[in-house]
Amino acid sequence: MPTTSAPDEHLRLEGIGVSFGAVNVIPSLDLSVRKGEMVAFLGPSGCGKTTTLRIIAGLNKPSRGSIMVGGRDITHLPIHDRDMGMVFQSYALFPHMDVSHNVQFGLQMRNVPAREAEKRAAQALEMVQLGHLAHRKPKELSGGQQQRVALARALVIEPSILLLDEPLSNLDAKLRDEMRVQIRALQQQSGITAVFVTHDQVEALSMCDRVVVMRGGHVEQFGTPTEVYERPATAFVANFVGRTNRLKGALTAEGILTGAGQQLRSATRLPAGAVDILVRPHRIRLQETGEADNKVQGTVSTITFIGDLVQYGVSVGGEEIVVEEATRRGRSPLAAGDSVTLGWSAEDTLIYPAGEK
Amino acid sequence: MEIHKTSWPMRILVFVLFVYLLAPVILVFPLSFSGDQVLRFPPSFWSTRWYSALFANSQMLKAFWTSLSLAAIVTVLSIVIAVPAAWVMTRLKFTGRDLLFNLFTAPLLLPTIVLGLAILIVFASFGLLATMQGLVFAHLVVTLPYALRVLAVSLSTQDRACEEAARTLGAKPLTVFFRVTVPMLTPGIVAAAALCFLVSFDEVVITLFLTGPRISTLPVELYNYVYNQADPLVAAASALLILLTLAVIMIVERAMGLGKAFVK
Known part of the structure; x- marks a missing residue:
């Protein structure tokens, strides 16, 4: 794995490792993500992709190694200071707040004045075509709508990195296709750096600039979708992708x-x-x-x-x-x-x- | 939707069970409107004289207000203590956590008579007998395990991702607790509060050891009353207590639906 840093590097993992007792779940992981690109962590369950994502967010602590964002070491920064926007598999919308207040939450934490927070939340909801549902409670929305609220909530704070943890796995096939296109379009419009965890090769290949194929806590191949598909580095990659x-x-x-x-x-x-x-x-x-x-x-x-x-x-x-x-x-x-x-x-x-x- | 046809023997069985369970409760109402001098069923004539007698009985009224304020104070304290405690028990990992949790909920398993004696011995040396503070402390011993159990179950079934989402959005741990965890816990808190209120209001055994001429609760006063005379005044009091209990349950039901508050 090359460790020389690219000039436009935004996120960098250096020797990240996770051990539970004597078990090395992730032996040592190095990774460099460029500014504005969308990278997929692709692999079967238990390959360490979600753990790695949670380490970037700060929700899990690595046993060793460091995380750099924009050249700054954030390994020991608490979660609430990391400035990451995360979309959870279960969407994790606050059930006791309406849609608008869900989206405003991150802005309130940043002490944005109430009126401005309201305005920016409205814009973010407009962006995901949900402006008309601002005063509904999350449980009154369909899965696809909740998913878009979660996306708006993560994007409205203009985070330095957007983290997506299997965001499409709870949607039916048709909606999944739509959301794939929509998430990719939003990511490209905002030019945000994004990391996308999935076990679905179609999502990884169609949405992302580069794909990290993982297995057993290590990287099998890191390349563009074409490289991963046409020139799989290992038989595992060839089998898993396509x-x-x-x-x-x-x-x-x-x-x-x-x-x-x-x-x-x-x-x-x-x-x-x-x-x-x-x-x-x-x-x-x-x-x-x-x-x-x-x-x-x-x-x-x-x-x-x-x-x-x-x-x-x-x-x-x-x-x-x-x-x-x-x-x-x-x-x-x-x-x-x-x-x-x-x-x-x-x-x-x-x-x-x-x-x- | 599938409609089940219940067979006749089953219906009869359920009916008999209901009668067995509810008959004493229901019988209290006709008894309370008895005009007789002693408890007797059926009453020879009807009147509301025992309700009048109850409301003229200053000792009973005083005990009622003591019970009511005691239950209210105990309920508030139980929730204030049990919510953070349940959070620690379900969110933090530390050695001896299970042991501590079992220790906290152990009073549920102890015979209350043993608890009552123990509390009597300890409180006597602190001068807490027959005082409001003493009653509050004693009732907390009984209500806290209930509150802790109910809240711990609610907290452990709560979606942790919401707390994590709040953290990633920039909320500090204490902010997450007050703006996400506690509001999401509301059904559990209402259920625990209702339970604590009813348990405290109803407590007799331990309270018997701690009350005296200076301070007494309604259940203890009723017990003492029945001990001395057998007139239908206690039936009138019981009927009102049943209505109060129903009112508490209905408030919970209105607030969030009974199923949601108790079964989660």
Whole structure:
């Protein structure tokens, strides 16, 4: 992990570690976030992403390491002096205050005069299209509306960093899509630095400038969504971000040999030895007629219609390869038992030393 | 919505149980309007003479006001003490926390007669017998465990994220306590207050040891009265006490809904 600080660096974690007794939940974490960018912490539950976010907010104390914001060490600053805007998974709106007073709370804590606080809260609510609900109680609002109030409450104090802890996980699918776009738009308008915790790769890839893929308390990869998706640093990242086929094989001087005996080509360079071969299902063509770096014969064994796409299970020399194709009207679908020629490029053939999970 | 048809044997069983539980309470009302000289059911004729007698009984009236002010003081003190104590018990982690909590709520399990004796012995040496302060202290021993239990349950089920949100928005710990924790605790506080009030107003055993000719509470006065004579005056007093209890419960119900205050 590079530790040289970028000139526009805003948030920096240095050797952050968390231990409970003898258990190292987070061994040592280094991270640098640029001003105005939105970074996702992506990983399965228990990977330490929420803990790291809470450490930045001050809600959890790290066992070691330091947190810098704008060049200033805030590791030992109490929560209320940190100037962070946080959106909680449960929204955490104050049930005894109306929407407007929820939003005004942070301003009151900053001793903003009552009239101005009211005005700024109204503007913030206008920004999330909730101006008309200012005098409702939180429990009278829908989940999506509560979520937007929480966002307005966090943004109205113009915090130095916006922290979002799985803010979309309690919303239904359609609303989640809308809120993704809205949160990203608000973040870009205000130019605020934001950290977004999620276990959903779609949220991470679509909303954020860069993605930190975490596992077991350490960073697997830190890169742009394209980098993380196209050039996963580890087999774990490839598996977690997007879907993959995984084949066993061996890398020799002649090339890659699969367990079933096919010869494959990859653009990745690795020392010779046992390897895992990963190919994304939608990067494989089902009926390859032209030239392809990798071409294998197989038989369709299962067909699953998902709506946007059709998933084919193709058995190739005893192994099952999943291929996904976008559905198109007027195209006769394949049937189970049809023989097919699969084809994909060397660039789409990712290889990792065997045994990496 | 599913509508359950209750079977007939079940309905009869429930009816019998209700009659068994409520009959003594309900019987008090006809008894209180008896015109007889002694407690007898059914009364041979009706009158309101025992209500008049009750309101003419200055000793009873004095005891009523003592009980009322005692219960009010005890309730306020219980809440003021128990809210911060319950906060410490549920929000801070320290060794011996469970032990301390069990110790604080232990008086609930002790026989009140034992408590009464112990308090008598201790208070005698401090000159607290038959004084208002003594009664307040003694009742607090009984009401605090109730208040602590109810408030600790409310606090531990409260969404901690709200307190955290307030902290991140710039509120200092004490501000969080008064502007977020306590307002969110209101249903629990009302429930605990109602409970403390009723427990204190109703307390007999411990109070018996501490009262005297100078100061006495209504339940103790009623006990002494029944000890000496058996006329329906106590029925009139009981009927009024039942109405008072109902009034307290209805205030709680109006304030936030009974279910919300007691069951959380």
